[in-house]
Amino acid sequence: MIARRRKSMKLANPAPLGLFGFATTTWLLSMVNAGWLPATTVPIVLAMAFAYGGTAQFAAGLMEMAKGNSFGFIAFCSFGAFWWSFALFEKFFATGVPTAAVGWYLLVWGAFTFAMWLASFALNRAVFLIFLALWITFFLLGLSPLLGIRALFTLGGYTGLITALIAFYTAAAEIINESHGRTLLPLGVPAVRLATAPHPAE
Template sequence: MESLISRMSPDEQRRAVGAARFGYGPLAHIRNTNEPMLTAFGGEMQPGLYKGVKNRKFANPAPLGLSAFACTTFLLSLINCGTLGLNSNAVVIGLAFAYGGFVQVLAGMWEMAVGNTFGATALTSYGGFWMAFAILLTPGGFHVEDQMVQSDGTSGFLNGIGLFLMAWFIFTFILCLCSIKSTVMFFLLFFTLDLCFLLLGIAHIMNDGTKPNTPILRAGGAFGLATSFLAWYNAFAGLADNSNSFIIARAIYFPWTDVGVMDSNLSEKDDSPA
């Protein structure tokens, strides 16, 4: 593999590496005996080195799961930001059960089928989050809010939601650590989501006895909006290729990754005097 790369010009190397990220081109079928084939790419929900799946029977389920997460997060975050003066989260319930919950869990199970442990863990877990959150929001049917208010008052119910969100902050922090060697946009997805959970948890714990802390809730909603657009970006990255789009999402790598080091070396070669 190194000998093939060394025979290429800097421009050819860039094109080859970029093509390999999408699974085609002169480097797509070159394997290192010690490492998997392709580098990390957010559209595949794969941090670290991409592990190609032989005889894959399923399409890439990551864009479906990312889109389900993005759409539900977008709607709830708009409400948390106070858009159009809305205060009730009731409109989120159906979307959280059907799309953010059920569909995302299905995508997570399909990630398990194609051998992607990270994608399966993340998508299935967040699908479970949306289902659980929809249960908390559902009036009457599950009586969760009624029981907690009766036992601990409205402030206690808000504190309970705050602790619920803090638990997801911890889980997301773990996923964030596992994406440090991935692409910039993929890492930012979990980084902004982690801040969103943290701020929303604090907002509910710092309640005034009747409602969450409004300024902190708004800040959490803003990070939620950023998270939703990053999720859609990564979903687009997994959907768009030369066969269906003139716009291809470029994978941007951190300088400490293998590809980042290669790009840096290529840039240094280009800048060096002839």
């Protein structure tokens, strides 16, 4: 009886929660990085990083684990932890840390994101684009202090804004399509399926 109830129980889709948490927090931080907002607005970014980008996104990752989605589990929990680490660093540990160390911190996250991007080839095109824009953002932000080129940091702010917009669209598409029971906002077919699809002439 218990096993039958578990089979019939439908779990909620946690992806929109994780994506909205990621998109909104990334948008606010990227506005600062791109120079749209002054550095004095960073505290509001930290608040979002702790609550929505960090906690809500990590919770979404745990829900993905319960659904057996390894990609969603690793992605949401990892980036939830990223926002916690970023907020903790900015709030408590940033004083006296060399800028080169911050650059390597961002590059490490860029390498992780690149690996996840390779995995995303098998997922829908929207998720593929999120991770493509995100690893580029991390590398631009990370290389800026290492190379001493401020323009790379500003450019990373703009690619971060693009990343946030794609993530927000993906989250909106997930919840809107599910709520209406049909595809209103397309997410695109997987990149791998496109690459391996037979040629029309074949």
